[in-house]
Amino acid sequence: MNQIFLSGELLLMSSTQCTKKIALIDCNSFYVSCERLFNPKIRNKPVVVLSSNDGCIISRSNEAKALGIKMGEPYFKAKDIILKNNVHIFSSNYSLYGDLSRRVMRTLKRFNSEIEIYSIDEAFLDLSNFPDDEVEDVGKEIRSIVLQWTGIPTSIGIAKTKTLSKVANHIAKKTKSGVVSLIGVKDIDPILEKVAINDVWGIGKQLTKFFVQNGINNAKQLKNISNTWIKKSSNVLSSRTAMELRGISCISLETQSSKRKSCVVSRSFAKKVEKLQELQESITSYCLNAAEKIRSESLIAKSITIFIRTSPFQNQFAYYSNSKTIDFPIATNNSIEIVKTALTGLKSIFKNGYRYQKAGIMLSGLSSSEGSKNLFSSKKDDKIKNLMRSIDNTNYRFGRSTLSLASAEINKKWNIKKQHSSKIDTADFNFLPTIKAI
Numbered sequence: 397m398n399q400i401f402l403s404g405e406l407l408l409m410s411s412t413q414c415t416k417k418i419a420l421i422d423c424n425s426f427y428v429s430c431e432r433l434f435n436p437k438i439r440n441k442p443v444v445v446l447s448s449n450d451g452c453i454i455s456r457s458n459e460a461k462a463l464g465i466k467m468g469e470p471y472f473k474a475k476d477i478i479l480k481n482n483v484h485i486f487s488s489n490y491s492l493y494g495d496l497s498r499r500v501m502r503t504l505k506r507f508n509s510e511i512e513i514y515s516i517d518e519a520f521l522d523l524s525n526f527p528d529d530e531v532e533d534v535g536k537e538i539r540s541i542v543l544q545w546t547g548i549p550t551s552i553g554i555a556k557t558k559t560l561s562k563v564a565n566h567i568a569k570k571t572k573s574g575v576v577s578l579i580g581v582k583d584i585d586p587i588l589e590k591v592a593i594n595d596v597w598g599i600g601k602q603l604t605k606f607f608v609q610n611g612i613n614n615a616k617q618l619k620n621i622s623n624t625w626i627k628k629s630s631n632v633l634s635s636r637t638a639m640e641l642r643g644i645s646c647i648s649l650e651t652q653s654s655k656r657k658s659c660v661v662s663r664s665f666a667k668k669v670e671k672l673q674e675l676q677e678s679i680t681s682y683c684l685n686a687a688e689k690i691r692s693e694s695l696i697a698k699s700i701t702i703f704i705r706t707s708p709f710q711n712q713f714a715y716y717s718n719s720k721t722i723d724f725p726i727a728t729n730n731s732i733e734i735v736k737t738a739l740t741g742l743k744s745i746f747k748n749g750y751r752y753q754k755a756g757i758m759l760s761g762l763s764s765s766e767g768s769k770n771l772f773s774s775k776k777d778d779k780i781k782n783l784m785r786s787i788d789n790t791n792y793r794f795g796r797s798t799l800s801l802a803s804a805e806i807n808k809k810w811n812i813k814k815q816h817s818s819k820i821d822t823a824d825f826n827f828l829p830t831i832k833a834i
Contacts, residue, residue: 416645417523417531417554417579420561421504421538423497424549424569426517427455430496431486433547434820442483446471449664450487450815487817495822499546507538512649520558520649532577539574554579558647559640562597563588563615588615588641598637606630615641655695655762661686662703662756669752675704676739682757683738687731688788690759696727698761700734702741707753718745721760729765730780731787 423429427445432438442459446452453469463481465474478485497516505511510522526534535552542550553564554577561578567587568576578584594604596615610629612618618634619641626635636646661682669675679702690697705717720741728734738757 415524415528415579416556417526417528418556418558418561418645418649419521419523419535419538419552419554420514420558420565421500421519421521421542422551422553422565422569423500423517424551424574425455425457426497426548427486427488427493428457428460429548430489430493431818431820432457433496435818438484442481443486444474444478444483445486445488446816447488449666451664454488485816487815489818489820492818492820492822496546496548500542500548500550503542503545504538507534510649510651512651513653520561522649523554528579531579532575535575535577536573550574552576556643557640557645558649559597559637560584560643563591566591566595584643585616585619588619591615593618596637596641598633603630603634655693655764657760657762659686659690659695659697659759659762660756661689661758662754664754665752668707669755670750672743672746672748675742675746675752675755678755679738679742679757680735682755683735684731686757686759687729687734687784690762691729691765691784691788694765695762696729696765697724697734697759698727698763699723699759700737700741701758701760702738702745702755703757704742704745704752704755706750710751713751714749716747716750718747720745727761727763729784731784732780734759 425443428443431443431445440459441457442463442465443457444453444460444465445455447454450471453465453467453471453474456465456467460483463477463483465477465483471478477483493516500517501511501513501519504519504521508522508525512520514520521538523531523534531554535554539550539552542548551565551568552575553561553566553568554575555561555564556579564576564578568574578587581587591614593599593607593613593615594601596618599607599618607613607618612621618638621638623635623638626638639646663678663682665678669678683700699721701719701721703717703719706713706715708715722737722741724733724737
């Protein structure tokens, strides 16, 4: 294979089209890796990252896994093990994780623009232009460059289909090299036999129960089941999965991200909220967040839904849940209009005497804002658009909520709990690593 690195980009010079090859790149313990990147002292130490309000464990280092700490386990249940073994704890920092995720994805795109960003820490990459006998070395090169350029360790699985690349990636996580290719493997059955049916990509809890009841306990058995039986007994998705396990590609790469149809922003409160004013502050904050998101994607919203609820697990207090949907007179992404409408809806569903645990909003009926002028458009609308653009640019440069509405308040007592936050901000020069002169 002839290849050249030019300005950081890998240019493919091969003229032959080879076997279909899909790589799944998965960042190892991604949230933990992000925290370790700015805190070398916790490398090779047990680390866990907690969900919003420090509720559950959502990321674990290998050292934490070895202690028996389970994924998704409530923090209070694992607290004794955590304290006994000096496990380092971090509250989730999604702005940090999102930024590093974008850096990883941009790095991967230098190898091929044909990429499907599957989640914040996973991506499928088309490596079909590389020769079969060199694709594993290419995977190692990708892994090395991602680590060098972003500091994030990855595992890479390569195969003829997306489902098999998931299997290869599962194996790669347990190998020293971190890269496993199933390209050229003639007999894949021994590998698939070790993959439990519930670990096969696309097989959920209900399908797992169904397959187990019918004697299908692993990926090998699903691969070798007859097409007639699976079409008759299951659904189209199961049939596709079986075909993918046989090396026949049925699930294509989704390289073009589709426009979202709705935008939801909601949070559980750090402590129960009883006053309307505090609910108004939270709803205002969520509206500003959502409006900024849809503007960044050049979208406008047709309607908004406001919802509030108390905790269903507090037997000593009455439960209350309600929502209100309001259509905008004209589809909009104007923060001021969205907040004004949301607060009107909130007042109509708020009831005194309840201890609210969660609130949120959903913008629905999203469509493109390009060419969205109507008969009632005026110079005032252009001024509002310019104002929104100025607010977004300022907040992008100096940090979210630098410019906000007064109704969002500054001291957000209701805000989510982050007792263990590292407070790392990649937009802050103070967090850049420094080298001390000796």
